[in-house]
Amino acid sequence: MHELSIAHAVVRTVVEALPDPGVKVTTVRLRIGALSGVVPQALHFAYDVATAGTALEGSVLEIQDMPVVVNCPTCGHQELPGIRDFRCPRCGEPCGDIVAGKELEVADVTFDERDSIEQLREGVLAKNDLLADGLRGWFTVNGVNVSNWVSSPGSGKTALLEVLLATAVERGLGAAALVGDCATDNDAKRLSRSGAKVRQIITDGMCHLESDMISAHLEGWEMAELDLLVIENVGNLVCPTGYDLGEDTRVALVSVTEGEDKPLKYPQLFNSADVVVVTKTDIADAVEWDRDAALSAIRTIAPEATVLETSARTGVGVHALLDLLLDPGDSEISPSVQLQEAT
Numbered sequence: 001m002h003e004l005s006i007a008h009a010v011v012r013t014v015v016e017a018l019p020d021p022g023v024k025v026t027t028v029r030l031r032i033g034a035l036s037g038v039v040p041q042a043l044h045f046a047y048d049v050a051t052a053g054t055a056l057e058g059s060v061l062e063i064q065d066m067p068v069v070v071n072c073p074t075c076g077h078q079e080l081p082g083i084r085d086f087r088c089p090r091c092g093e094p095c096g097d098i099v100a101g102k103e104l105e106v107a108d109v110t111f112d113e114r115d116s117i118e119q120l121r122e123g124v125l126a127k128n129d130l131l132a133d134g135l136r137g138w139f140t141v142n143g144v145n146v147s148n149w150v151s152s153p154g155s156g157k158t159a160l161l162e163v164l165l166a167t168a169v170e171r172g173l174g175a176a177a178l179v180g181d182c183a184t185d186n187d188a189k190r191l192s193r194s195g196a197k198v199r200q201i202i203t204d205g206m207c208h209l210e211s212d213m214i215s216a217h218l219e220g221w222e223m224a225e226l227d228l229l230v231i232e233n234v235g236n237l238v239c240p241t242g243y244d245l246g247e248d249t250r251v252a253l254v255s256v257t258e259g260e261d262k263p264l265k266y267p268q269l270f271n272s273a274d275v276v277v278v279t280k281t282d283i284a285d286a287v288e289w290d291r292d293a294a295l296s297a298i299r300t301i302a303p304e305a306t307v308l309e310t311s312a313r314t315g316v317g318v319h320a321l322l323d324l325l326l327d328p329g330d331s332e333i334s335p336s337v338q339l340q341e342a343t
Helices: 003-017 040-051 126-141 157-170 186-192 211-217 267-271 291-301 318-326 335-342
Strands: 025-033 060-066 069-072 076-079 098-100 104-111 116-123 145-150 175-181 197-202 228-232 249-255 275-279 306-309
Touching (some): 003 040, 003 104, 003 126, 040 060, 145 318, 157 175, 157 228, 157 275, 175 211, 186 197, 197 211, 228 318, 249 318, 275 318, 291 306, 306 318
Parallel strands (some): 145 228, 249 275
Antiparallel strands (some): 025 104, 069 076, 069 098
């Protein structure tokens, strides 16, 4: 439950902002966007655990739900009725420009002794985001293209990553990967066969990676020698959503065996993706994968994401994916081109 780590982050954020270490906090109000990936009920439960023995113990957690607001090129800012359809509610056009709905911040705190309210407007994950911004700057200065791969367990992302890293090495590129898992270094051993630099990050049960983990595991690598760094996140479609790791490109992967409606079930993650990769397309016919339905689901949730169909077994889409990760800002690479190349 990643809400526990978020609750601890709330405690740290509030405690560090207190004007007096001895003050007693009575109420903490959060703003949580519908796309933040946080479950309010779970956060309430985790809050009581995280605040024990702190200045926040016994305080009331209030949560203000923030709706998703998109910027429609035709109609301007429009509030969406939910998070499973990112079309303008007025004209029906797909809208990928999210104006609001990703908030995760402390709005204000009430203190008992003075019965006053302190306006904080401090991001709960501000420390993570600050470090992530620092990492992003470091990567940029050294010319390293960084992607953060997120999927459910069994999607085939490790198999695809092994082929992609081997392809990068064959091209003479400096390639590396950081691999997140709750336990074992099996994936790191497997990816090392590609010839790329690989390090395992064992989270000991934590369901996502955070920017400080990335920073700690880069020590000793010469960034200027790398062209590509892939971060393989822990297999989870919920918890990694709100954590910036300093990447240029967020990649969401879904296999043809997982069902065509997977993006509709996990809209927060897929909406945050710059690239959606469909894996295991070599067995699409065998599992009766409905391509049109799957692409429609992806487009409903992530209208501006590049979609690429791949197969680690046949190599389809691997070169296109590598090119995309090496130049994520290339305006000539369009979703339709990627789909045509993959078929």
